Amino acid sequence: MDFSAPRWQIFNGVRITVNDEPRELPAEATVADLVAGLALGPRRIAVEVNQAVVPRAEYEEHRLAEGDAVEIIHFVGGG
Amino acid sequence: MDDPFLLAGRTYRSRLIVGTGKYASFAETRKAIEASGAEIVTVAVRRVNITDPGKENLLDHLPSDRFTILPNTAGCYTVEDAVRTCRLAREAGVGTLVKLEVIGDERTLFPDVPATIEAARVLVKEGFQVLPYVTDDPIACKRLEEIGCAAVMPLAAPIGSGLGIRNPFNLRIIIEQSRVPVIVDAGVGTASHAAEALELGCDAVLMNTAIAGAKDALLMAEAMRLGVEAGRKAFRAGRIPAKLYATASSPLDGLIR
Numbered sequence: 001m002d003f004s005a006p007r008w009q010i011f012n013g014v015r016i017t018v019n020d021e022p023r024e025l026p027a028e029a030t031v032a033d034l035v036a037g038l039a040l041g042p043r044r045i046a047v048e049v050n051q052a053v054v055p056r057a058e059y060e061e062h063r064l065a066e067g068d069a070v071e072i073i074h075f076v077g078g079g
Numbered sequence: 080m081d082d083p084f085l086l087a088g089r090t091y092r093s094r095l096i097v098g099t100g101k102y103a104s105f106a107e108t109r110k111a112i113e114a115s116g117a118e119i120v121t122v123a124v125r126r127v128n129i130t131d132p133g134k135e136n137l138l139d140h141l142p143s144d145r146f147t148i149l150p151n152t153a154g155c156y157t158v159e160d161a162v163r164t165c166r167l168a169r170e171a172g173v174g175t176l177v178k179l180e181v182i183g184d185e186r187t188l189f190p191d192v193p194a195t196i197e198a199a200r201v202l203v204k205e206g207f208q209v210l211p212y213v214t215d216d217p218i219a220c221k222r223l224e225e226i227g228c229a230a231v232m233p234l235a236a237p238i239g240s241g242l243g244i245r246n247p248f249n250l251r252i253i254i255e256q257s258r259v260p261v262i263v264d265a266g267v268g269t270a271s272h273a274a275e276a277l278e279l280g281c282d283a284v285l286m287n288t289a290i291a292g293a294k295d296a297l298l299m300a301e302a303m304r305l306g307v308e309a310g311r312k313a314f315r316a317g318r319i320p321a322k323l324y325a326t327a328s329s330p331l332d333g334l335i336r
Contacts (some may be wrong), residue, residue, distance in 0.1 A: 011121030019126040038129055043136035045127060046170035050224065055169045071126065073167050075138055077108060078123025078153050078239070079098030 016068040025064060030058035034070065045074050082315065083223070084283055086260055087176055087208040087229040088328025089147065091118045094277065095307045096149065104298070105140045111290055114300035116151050117290065119147040121178055123154070124164050124171075131137070149177040149210070154253025156191070158198040164203055175330065178232070178264075178285075180212040187266075188238040195227065199258070201260045203227040215249040217256060224259050231257060232264035232285065235276065239288040241268025254280040270299075270306030279320070281332050 013026045018034065025034060031047055031054050047054045048071040054062050064070070083090040099118040102108040109226040112120055120141060123323035141148065155161040157183060165177045179200050183191030195211050196219070202209045213219050215233040223231050233253055236242035243251060243266065252263050260282035267273050267286045276284045284307060293299035 003083045005246075013251050021129060021173050037129075038132060040127060040132050041134065041136070044138055044171040044173065046167040048163075048167060053166050055170065056172075070131065072125050073171065074127045074136060075122040075148070075150065075168075075171065075173070076101060076125045077137055078125075079101040079121055079285075 014064055014066045014068070016066070016070055019072060029064050030060055031062040031064065031070075033074045034064060035059060035072070038072070040072075040074075042050050043074050045072055047072050082311070084260070086119070086283070087210075092116075092220075093118045093142070093304070094204070094283040094311055095303055096121065096283055096285040097290060098285070099141075100287050101291035103135055105135060107296065108137070109140045111296045111300045112146070114297045114304070115290060116285075116304040119149050121149045121151050122173075124150050124152070124168050126309075138173075138276050141209060146177060147165075147176065148173040148177055148208050149178050151275070152198075154182070155180065156182050156187075157274075158201070161198045161208025162201050164287070165207055166205075167260070169207070173185065175206060175273075176208045176210065176229070178210050178212065190214055192216065195219075199223055199226050199228055210262065215246050215253065217252045220261075221256060222252045224257060227260060230260040230262050232262045234265040235263045236308050238265040240266055241289060242266055242291075243268055243272035244279070246277070247279055250281065250300075255283050269303040273303050273306035274310035274313070277307055278313045280314055283307075 015022050015024050048066050080118040084094045093116045095115055095117045096119040097112055097115050098121045099108050105311045152161040152164045155164055156206040161181045164172040181191045181194040183189050190213055199209050203226055208230055209228045211223050211228050212232045231308055235244040262283045262285055262314050263281045270330055273284050290300045
């Protein structure tokens with residue numbers, strides 16, 4: 001065992017899930033940061049954090065917190 | 080516009096509403112919609128695949144100045160899920176019109192009527208224009224209308240079954256009593272079914288599988304457009320009563336002897 005390496009990395013960010021997939025974001029990351037990082041293009045989307053819709057106008061100020069469950073939806077073919 | 084279709088404060092030329100599911104590509108979806116003449120198209124609300132979001136999106140092919148986008152709550156089995164889906168759809172910015180489905184059973188995809196009524200109540204209160212998919216039950220349709228739904232959408236037969244109108248008599252009662260548009264939603268298999276719905280006096284018909292699942296989807300889309308037009312014209316024209324015995328079409332006078 002290599003004892004020279006640090007035994008724990010201090011993680012300063014936030015761990016969240018996006019559509020059930022775990023993601024790590026820097027501390028203070030907002031919904032706007034998350035969306036920008038996903039390269040979704042100009043499509044129409046909607047975002048929910050912990051089952052509450054986040055209005056588009058609040059993306060910039062809505063900070064994500066440890067354990068947040070984010071849903072991002074778009075429209076697909078359906079009947 | 081001659082004989083416009085009025086729905087939720089807007090007028091439409093076409094009485095055919097089509098779904099966008101089950102097509103091989105967005106281009107094919109668009110072509111089929113063009114061939115159908117539909118101006119209202121349904122879409123589903125689903126998670127974005129965040130690891131591979133894809134370059135294109137369905138709505139890129141359905142410009143909002145040409146089509147009214149009608150998000151559905153397909154796949155929802157509870158009031159909570161259906162309401163949540165509608166809130167998300169509205170936030171995504173396609174308006175307040177929603178096709179409400181609260182499914183009660185996986186095999187038949189019949190609606191859970193009490194849950195549909197409950198969800199409709201919540202959604203109407205939140206300002207949605209609700210188009211509920213419901214069984215061909217006049218009482219359920221009445222309740223949904225009383226709540227403030229913008230239309231009622233009784234099924235003709237199970238979703239995707241292609242069985243056609245199984246209970247024209249219930250539909251007639253629903254049409255007679257309703258003061259909101261009646262849209263047959265689900266069960267249509269071919270153009271004659273669509274024509275029949277309009278002949279009965281339905282205001283419009285909604286379908287997806289019948290077109291998308293046909294061997295030649297574009298040709299079927301056109302057939303449906305013509306079926307809906309024919310059915311509507313026949314309804315407006317006022318058909319002759321059905322009788323058991325013959326009535327001669329040619330004059331009886333002047334026959335050769």
